[in-house]
Amino acid sequence: MGNVGSAGSTGNTKGRRERLRAETTAEIKKVALELMASGGPDAITLRAIARDMGMTANAIYGYFATRDSLVTTLIDNVYTSLADTVDAAWESAPAQDPAARIQAWACAFRNWALANAEGFRLIYGDPVPGYRPPEGGAAPDAAHRVCTGITALAAAAWPHAESRYADSDFAWSDFDAGLLDKVRPAFPDLPPAAVALALRIWSHLHGLVSLEVYGHLRTQTLSPEKLFREELAQLVRSLGLTPQS
Incomplete structure (x- = not known):
């Protein structure tokens, strides 16, 4: 005993x-x-x-x-939090409704960024001076998930948006090889123009959210959420879809 x-x-x-x-x-x-x-x-x-x-x-x-081992852990944790959040929002919207899925993903991204401003700044803002990533420099798996999620937005919209980009002259050689290594296996049927569309969608969402996170909209508007939602609705319309109210 x-x-x-x-x-x-x-x-x-x-x-x-x-x-x-x-x-x-x-x-x-x-x-x-x-x-x-x-x-x-x-x-x-x-x-x-x-x-x-x-x-x-x-x-x-x-x-x-070391300081760098801490920063590496922070980056991985932050990306994982973001990836989990936007993936859950994507899955919560009906698969047959690409507009709802895009809007759910985008709103989840904004809400996460505002609730985790320091984390947003760590992965999307100024780099930590002198930081050296682990040998090989591989991005966290969660960062790949976020990148794939952004491409999923374009993939969902592509059947509706394709005719609008018929004159696109993008070729695979226009993209970074690392990006293609992430997105082409996940979306083997997407053409280069659709990958370019994913980057344009990302620039719309990331740009406005960055302005809000860094406080640049405070003296410009009292309704940053309304501005974001109207910009998002216009983005959805540009993809040939009808935004959800």
Whole structure:
């Protein structure tokens, strides 16, 4: 009986230790994004994080060996959060209604960006000075999911929009090979013009959301959501679709 109690105690201690480690790791990431929000990308340093958390610099190295390993984890986490959000919105709309799916994806993207402004700035804003990604420089899998999701918007609209781009002269050689490696396996039947359309859709959505996240619309309009929704409706019409109310 004594041995059983000892084993249970050891298990509980290990569980508490793992829970505390997970909580501290989450706090480190939270503080890193807060530092970025207040001081810009170069404000993310392990020493500054340790200071704000009341830890020693040596203690924080037990969680992240380098500043770059922390930034890599943040980027992966942020992309995963975004990908999960827009994928869920896409799946929630009827598959036979491309306009509803595009609008659901776009609104989810805007809502996520506004709720996670620091994360948005990390992956789509100014780069962290001196940051070196892991060897090979591969983007997180979730970043590929976001890229594929953007292409899915164009793929859903393409049967309706194709005739509008009959005079397009885009060729595969006009695109980055890395982009094509992501989207062509997922959408083997899409022509180059449809991939160009995906980039145009992305520029519409990303541009307006970026202005809002960075606060550039505050002195311009009291209704940024209305502006976004009307821009989105116009985008949907340009694809030969009828926007949902």
